[in-house]
Amino acid sequence: MTRVALIAHDEKKPDLIEFAQAHETQLGAYDLIATGTTGKRLIEATDLEIERKESGPLGGDLMIGSEVAAGKLDGIVFLRDPLRAQPHEPDISALLRICDVHDTALATNLASATFLIEGLAD
Numbered sequence: 001m002t003r004v005a006l007i008a009h010d011e012k013k014p015d016l017i018e019f020a021q022a023h024e025t026q027l028g029a030y031d032l033i034a035t036g037t038t039g040k041r042l043i044e045a046t047d048l049e050i051e052r053k054e055s056g057p058l059g060g061d062l063m064i065g066s067e068v069a070a071g072k073l074d075g076i077v078f079l080r081d082p083l084r085a086q087p088h089e090p091d092i093s094a095l096l097r098i099c100d101v102h103d104t105a106l107a108t109n110l111a112s113a114t115f116l117i118e119g120l121a122d
């Protein structure tokens, strides 16, 4: 089954929620995982079932990265906040890097997230 990770930094969580609501039917057909707070907010705002990992600053990005390394994920939507530094920047860089190592589809803004989700549907 297609497995997708959803992640957003705090300033971008409203955008990700709106995106998930707009694509709820399609996302509902997938195995979904998310970092802790992102998952909590998405579950509150949609009817999607989502497996929650740790919060990003507590290792959630790395947990999702380990799934990428294990070849378990088909795509990641990761709406980063480009305007604020994050305390766990090394973990974020590690996740982006491992996606490139394994050629795993990664969207870091809404425009590319739309392409990713449309691509998964094909």
Ligand SMILES: O=C(CO)COP(=O)(O)O
Pocket (backbone or CB within 6 Å): 007, 008, 009, 010, 034, 035, 036, 037, 038, 039, 054, 055, 056, 057, 060, 061, 092
């Ligand atoms: O910090 C994050 C990604 O780097 C996201 O973590 P939360 O979903 O727990 O806010």
